[in-house]
Amino acid sequence: MENIGLIGAGIGAGLAAIGAGIGIGRLTASAVESIARQPEMAGDIRGAMILMAAFIEGVALFGEVICLLAVFK
Amino acid sequence: MTIQKPLIISLLYLLSIGYTYAQEHTQEEKAQAFNPSETIIHHILDTHDWHLTDIPGKDANGQKVYHSIALHLPWFFYDGGFHFASDTEALLEKGYVPYHDHLYKLKSGIEATDLRIAHGEVEGFDPERMADEHAHVIDLSITKGSLQMLIIGLLLSMVFIAVARSYKKREGQAPKGLQSLLEPIILFVRDDIAREYLGEKAEKYTPYLLSLFFFIWFSNLFGLLPINSNIMGNISVTAALALLTFIIVQVNGTKDYWRHIIAMPGVPTAIVPLMTVIEIISLFVKPFALAIRLFANISAGHFMVLSLVSLIFIMGDGGKSIGGALGIMPISILLTLAILALEMIVAIIQAYIFTLLTAVFIGMASESHDDHH
Numbered sequence: 001m002e003n004i005g006l007i008g009a010g011i012g013a014g015l016a017a018i019g020a021g022i023g024i025g026r027l028t029a030s031a032v033e034s035i036a037r038q039p040e041m042a043g044d045i046r047g048a049m050i051l052m053a054a055f056i057e058g059v060a061l062f063g064e065v066i067c068l069l070a071v072f073k
Numbered sequence: 074m075t076i077q078k079p080l081i082i083s084l085l086y087l088l089s090i091g092y093t094y095a096q097e098h099t100q101e102e103k104a105q106a107f108n109p110s111e112t113i114i115h116h117i118l119d120t121h122d123w124h125l126t127d128i129p130g131k132d133a134n135g136q137k138v139y140h141s142i143a144l145h146l147p148w149f150f151y152d153g154g155f156h157f158a159s160d161t162e163a164l165l166e167k168g169y170v171p172y173h174d175h176l177y178k179l180k181s182g183i184e185a186t187d188l189r190i191a192h193g194e195v196e197g198f199d200p201e202r203m204a205d206e207h208a209h210v211i212d213l214s215i216t217k218g219s220l221q222m223l224i225i226g227l228l229l230s231m232v233f234i235a236v237a238r239s240y241k242k243r244e245g246q247a248p249k250g251l252q253s254l255l256e257p258i259i260l261f262v263r264d265d266i267a268r269e270y271l272g273e274k275a276e277k278y279t280p281y282l283l284s285l286f287f288f289i290w291f292s293n294l295f296g297l298l299p300i301n302s303n304i305m306g307n308i309s310v311t312a313a314l315a316l317l318t319f320i321i322v323q324v325n326g327t328k329d330y331w332r333h334i335i336a337m338p339g340v341p342t343a344i345v346p347l348m349t350v351i352e353i354i355s356l357f358v359k360p361f362a363l364a365i366r367l368f369a370n371i372s373a374g375h376f377m378v379l380s381l382v383s384l385i386f387i388m389g390d391g392g393k394s395i396g397g398a399l400g401i402m403p404i405s406i407l408l409t410l411a412i413l414a415l416e417m418i419v420a421i422i423q424a425y426i427f428t429l430l431t432a433v434f435i436g437m438a439s440e441s442h443d444d445h446h
Contacts, residue, residue: 050422054370054422058366065365
């Protein structure tokens with residue numbers, strides 16, 4: 001019973017990864033679609049996509065940091 | 074040459090201080106079972122010994138042991154007065170014990186007969202029994218991370234002073250060499266980050282934004298190399314950078330900025346107290362998020378690389394099963410290469426995001442009244 005916190009940490013890390021996956025997946029889907037519609041804007045769209053992916057990943061990593069804290073305390 | 078010579082001399086001096094204390098660790102470590110979480114934690118945390126490598130050998134009985142080669146960094150701490158110890162053994166002789174990121178002072182009657190094993194961790198120390206509760210020791214030593222920061226600072230100075238000198242020398246001519254390598258990046262930070270979000274006040278903050286960008290980028294890149302320390306994966310460093318951003322934003326906040334926080338105009342009076350609380354919380358959350366974003370991104374990358382490489386050792390059962398290790402090796406190495414490639418991109422993107430958000434916060438805080446309404 002004393003290690004029940006580890007279950008919570010594992011589930012939390014998995015959920016954070018799912019959140020990042022969904023967010024970046026949707027972002028990439030619209031980015032690729034708009035590149036297909038207007039190929040000459042590919043450079044701008046690619047730049048915006050990479051920047052926003054880093055922000056979304058940042059949010060997911062906040063969750064991961066909390067889970068790490070739960071494991072190592 | 075006139076600027077570079079003192080810098081080179083100070084770099085050599087810094088390295089020689091470390092070298093004087095480099096000793097071959099006479100306490101050998103027996104080949105132990107591989108503990109992945111301990112190894113990973115040890116590689117991520119900041120230490121007082123700069124461990125270079127382990128050399129296999131045999132001890133007096135013919136047992137296989139590892140001699141570890143490490144630079145033992147000196148201890149410098151404050152306990153009533155300033156104290157200095159040349160390495161952890163000397164520190165134990167003085168009566169202080171480093172245990173779990175904290176420096177304890179031994180009670181007056183107790184001697185330090187603890188063993189030092191596992192790369193400098195002190196064993197056999199019980200803080201409740203042996204520590205003096207009334208002593209508050211503040212550790213001020215130059216650890217591996219601090220030394221790495223100093224080296225990167227020196228490297229940045231050397232590179233950018235050289236670039237500045239070549240700009241002065243080649244006025245009106247096309248850039249050449251290091252100058253032409255860094256010019257697009259410097260112009261990118263100046264135009265697309267500083268001038269875009271700060272407008273006319275860009276000149277005042279561009280030096281800070283440039284320093285921030287290149288410091289974070291170079292630190293992230295050097296952290297990926299072996300033997301180097303990972304300073305942006307240390308929450309203290311990112312928290313310090315976020316604190317600097319916080320201070321600059323508050324100091325440069327106009328009256329409009331504070332007005333928007335304390336009592337935002339154009340909001341029904343019933344909600345104003347709630348808005349004030351939310352705005353004050355967001356004042357602190359924004360730099361906090363900056364610190365955690367950088368810390369988590371860089372640490373996560375290192376964690377993944379370390380875990381993938383540890384897979385080889387886990388599958389090889391600590392050296393007993395060569396087949397298992399060889400089987401997982403191609404997959405592990407390919408994945409590690411992929412993650413390292415991603416980490417190189419993440420290095421510059423995180424530097425860009427930190428600098429960009431700093432510029433945005435400064436711009437929002439120092440906006441004059443005419444721009445907004």
